[in-house]
Amino acid sequence: HLTKDPSAFKLPRKYKISVSDSWKDSANAGIADLGFIAKEFDGKRGFSVYGGGGLGPNPSRSILLNEFIDDKMILYHVEAMKILFQREGDYENRNKARIRYILGRLGEDKFKELYKDILQEVIKNNDLDLTVEYGIDAEKKRPVMKIDKKDRLLPQIQSGKYSVYVHPTGGYISTDDLKSITGFLKYLPYETSIRLTSTQGFYIRDLSHSDGETLLKVIEDIMPDYPLASSVSCTGADTCRIGILKSKELLGEIVKRFNDEQLDTKRQLPRIFISGCRNSCGQHQKGEIGLCGKKKKVNGRAMPFYAVFLNGLAEGNNTRLGAEMGDVPAKKIPEFLVAVAKSLKNAGGIDQKEVSGLIEKYNVFNSDIPEDMYLDY
Ligand code: SF4
Incomplete structure (x- = not known):
């Protein structure tokens, strides 16, 4: 629908649409410009509709726009959000041009009202009904995947x-x-x-x-056998022109460090999400543990650090963005994560206080800071 529409190529900025087939929301519909999560209601198949979310600078979770729509109605919503973006989007300031800034400016109630009005217009003036065919028995529930x-x-x-x-x-x-x-x-x-x-x-x-x-x-030798090794990292500053730190290399170092640990320590940490800068391509705000690259001055010189985020979750209505807990020097991150894993072994879950204590501990420098601490991986 959108690729046939020339006006869709002249939007203020990106318009990202996600469709998830269950409440596990693996496509991140709860943090997209427009998101659909499949559900059944009254014997009918359709979607819950979310909008106005996004990661990157000033991240925001999406708001619920419609509890349930019939599956054939999906394109009316795609069109309505596009028109809202055209009418209200910021064509001057690229940094504030995404739909989440419109939501921030109008507030939830006005945004919803405007969306509803535009949707009515679109439904009245267009014929965008979809015919959705189901080739398999949709009654069967898809098993939930664990990285194990x-x-x-x-x-x-x-x-x-x-x-x-x-x-x-x-x-x-x-x-x-x-x-x-x-x-x-x-x-x-x-x-x-x-x-x-x-x-x-x-x-x-x-x-x-x-x-x-x-x-x-x-695939035994290709697949690491613990969830942390299946972590996600953006491409990082090695190839990304606007990146700050080399997130991909950090992930390699983390896996290398954990390979030396016992299996029960390796398995303590979940998959984590790493971004080389606050643009969030590594989706660090959605992880139970997330890391975001930055630089800070120590003794007057720039040193690579990662901001540590905890308890993020992308899961429809339950979506929450991770809380920023503090910064750890990039070169200490693998050791810091081993310490977090060992603390979990004792505590039985991520304890924010415990992690805050470790962040403080890993921020203490001797008077003689090794040169290597100022360099990225
Ligand atoms: S998060 Fe930053 S470093 Fe990573 S790919 Fe995106 S812009 Fe580049």
Whole structure:
């Protein structure tokens, strides 16, 4: 719909639309410009509609715009939010041009009222009904994926078919590793497919159970066997022109450091989210633990630091942005995370006070600061 509409190419800035198929909200509909989360109501299939959210500077979670819409109505909402963006968006200041700033300026009530009025106009003047076809038994509930070795082989909704989740560290896979996977798939007597995730991994789909188990062995050396190693990092300052720190390299160092630990320490931490700067491409505000790159002066010289965020969650109505707890020098982050993991072993969950104490501890410098502390990875 939008790519056929020339006006959609002249919006003030990005207009991101997300569609999630369950309340687990893996597509981040709860923090998008416009988000749809599939639900059933009164025997009908449709979506809850959210809008006005986004990460980056001045992040905000989306607000609920409609508890339930029929699935055929989705394009009316896409069009209504586009028109609202055209009418109210900031064409002068690029830094404040996203839809979340309109929500901030108008407030929730006025934003909702305006959206509703535009939606009525769109419904009255257009015929945008969608015909949604369901090829599978939608009554079956999709299993929820945990990043855990035993859960990497997942039953699909389609009877007898399985998916294997692959997550090479930082989303990078060597050609040799890729060849070992495609080499295995090539000889299967049926077709498989691959789907990329928004979290730097991919699913190999439509496998039989026994082939899925064999594939798990093929990827054993590619897949780290603890959730932290499946963490997400933006590309970072190595290749990003506006980036501040090398987030991808940091993730590599974290995994290297944790590889030396016992399995029970490795498994204490969840997948974390790392951004090289506050633009949030690594989605650090949505992680149980998130890190955001910055520089601060220590003894008059710029030193790389990461701001530590805790308790973020992207999950529809329950969406919350992580709370910023304080900064830790980049070079101390791997050791800091090991200390957090060990504190969790004792506490049985992330304790903000405990983490704050560790942040303070890792901010103490001896009078003689090693030169290396001023350099990024
Ligand atoms: S978060 Fe910053 S460093 Fe990372 S890709 Fe985005 S702009 Fe670049």
